[in-house]
Amino acid sequence: MEIVLSGIRSTGKLHLGNYFGALKNFVKMQHENRCFFFIADYHSLTTHPTPDDLHGSVKQVITEYLACGIDPDVATVFLQSDLPEVSELYLLLNMNAYVGELERTTSFKDKVRLQPNNVNAGLLTYPVLMAADIIIHKANKVPVGKDQEQNLEITRKFAKRFNHIYKVNFFPEPTAYNFGDDLVKIPGLDGTGKMGKSEGNGIFLADPPEVIRKKVMRAVTDSGPTRNNQEMSDPIKNLFTLMEVVSEPETGKFFLDKYNQCNIRYGDLKKQLAEDIIKFTNPFRERITEIYSNDAYLRRVVNEGAEKARLSASKTLREVREIIGFKPF
Ligand code: TYM
Numbered sequence: 185m186e187i188v189l190s191g192i193r194s195t196g197k198l199h200l201g202n203y204f205g206a207l208k209n210f211v212k213m214q215h216e217n218r219c220f221f222f223i224a225d226y227h228s229l230t231t232h233p234t235p236d237d238l239h240g241s242v243k244q245v246i247t248e249y250l251a252c253g254i255d256p257d258v259a260t261v262f263l264q265s266d267l268p269e270v271s272e273l274y275l276l277l278n279m280n281a282y283v284g285e286l287e288r289t290t291s292f293k294d295k296v297r298l299q300p301n302n303v304n305a306g307l308l309t310y311p312v313l314m315a316a317d318i319i320i321h322k323a324n325k326v327p328v329g330k331d332q333e334q335n336l337e338i339t340r341k342f343a344k345r346f347n348h349i350y351k352v353n354f355f356p357e358p359t360a361y362n363f364g365d366d367l368v369k370i371p372g373l374d375g376t377g378k379m380g381k382s383e384g385n386g387i388f389l390a391d392p393p394e395v396i397r398k399k400v401m402r403a404v405t406d407s408g409p410t411r412n413n414q415e416m417s418d419p420i421k422n423l424f425t426l427m428e429v430v431s432e433p434e435t436g437k438f439f440l441d442k443y444n445q446c447n448i449r450y451g452d453l454k455k456q457l458a459e460d461i462i463k464f465t466n467p468f469r470e471r472i473t474e475i476y477s478n479d480a481y482l483r484r485v486v487n488e489g490a491e492k493a494r495l496s497a498s499k500t501l502r503e504v505r506e507i508i509g510f511k512p513f
Pocket of ligand 1: 189190191192193194200201202203204205206224227313314317318326327328329330331332335368369370371378379380
């Protein structure tokens with residue numbers, strides 16, 4: 185049995201990228217493995233240090249986890265901020281994390297570019313906290329999207345370094361995981377890059393049908409193919425990638441044939457894609473509304489999750505303290 189762990193920041197509603205990158209695999213894995221799924225509310229402060237409604241965002245994300253099928257009776261569902269042990273391990277790992285290597289990470293460089301006026305130390309040490317999240321439960325599989333690959337590589341480096349420095353074989357080296365082998369990157373509707381929460385290019389699981397239709401119909405396209413089997417531009421590739429994950433395979437094939445024969449109408453493709461996304465997200469939307477209003481249930485899930493997660497985290501931390509040399513008088 186593997187120990188599986190993953191998390192999502194509480195910076196807003198979940199989008200299709202979060203679902204296909206992390207949640208979908210997690211839901212599939214929860215019954216056969218020991219699973220931890222948490223909300224990275226500390227991490228969200230690295231980009232939003234003074235959030236308008238931190239509690240509301242956390243409530244939204246936990247509701248959406250449950251609506252997607254995470255079962256709190258089999259998986260441990262918890263909040264990062266409910267585990268002080270993680271902060272302590274983060275502090276201890278920071279002693280063996282070097283500024284140079286943290287400055288070189290792609291996500292740090294990206295964030296510096298995006299928020300030049302808020303290059304805080306939390307941003308620099310983001311991967312250290314992430315490593316602490318993972319190794320405190322000795323997780324070995326981490327279902328995440330492609331964008332987290334480098335963070336997992338750093339986690340392995342820190343786990344290995346700890347074992348080496350303290351001459352132990354204590355932490356396993358966790359790997360990023362996806363059932364479909366390759367880690368996925370779900371594109372946005374703006375023709376470039378990946379779907380994100382703050383890029384304004386995403387479809388959220390909670391979006392009502394009319395919003396989904398509007399967003400998809402506005403998606404960037406090009407002027408259409410002029411030669412048979414012409415190579416696709418990025419915006420069109422993106423629409424086909426979205427279709428691959430939400431539509432029936434025959435639908436994708438139908439439009440691909442049309443594209444290759446130069447008689448595709450992007451309006452038809454978008455209409456179909458929008459309806460398929462609506463069909464796909466319908467059950468989530470219904471459950472989100474139902475769960476969000478059930479405060480007693482959410483309270484029970486979070487409290488029980490914190491208790492279970494702390495059992496596992498405090499055991500690891502006790503052993504780490506011993507390994508490093510802290511002793512009671
Ligand atoms: P976050 O909140 O940015 O994203 C949560 C998960 O969703 C995946 N994801 C995507 N996958 C495919 N295509 C996309 N367009 C897309 N956008 C987001 C991410 O890969 C991720 O799996 N650092 C993490 C949170 C975290 C964490 C952890 C994850 C903190 N500690 C420990 C795993 C283990 C993050 O920012 O995720």
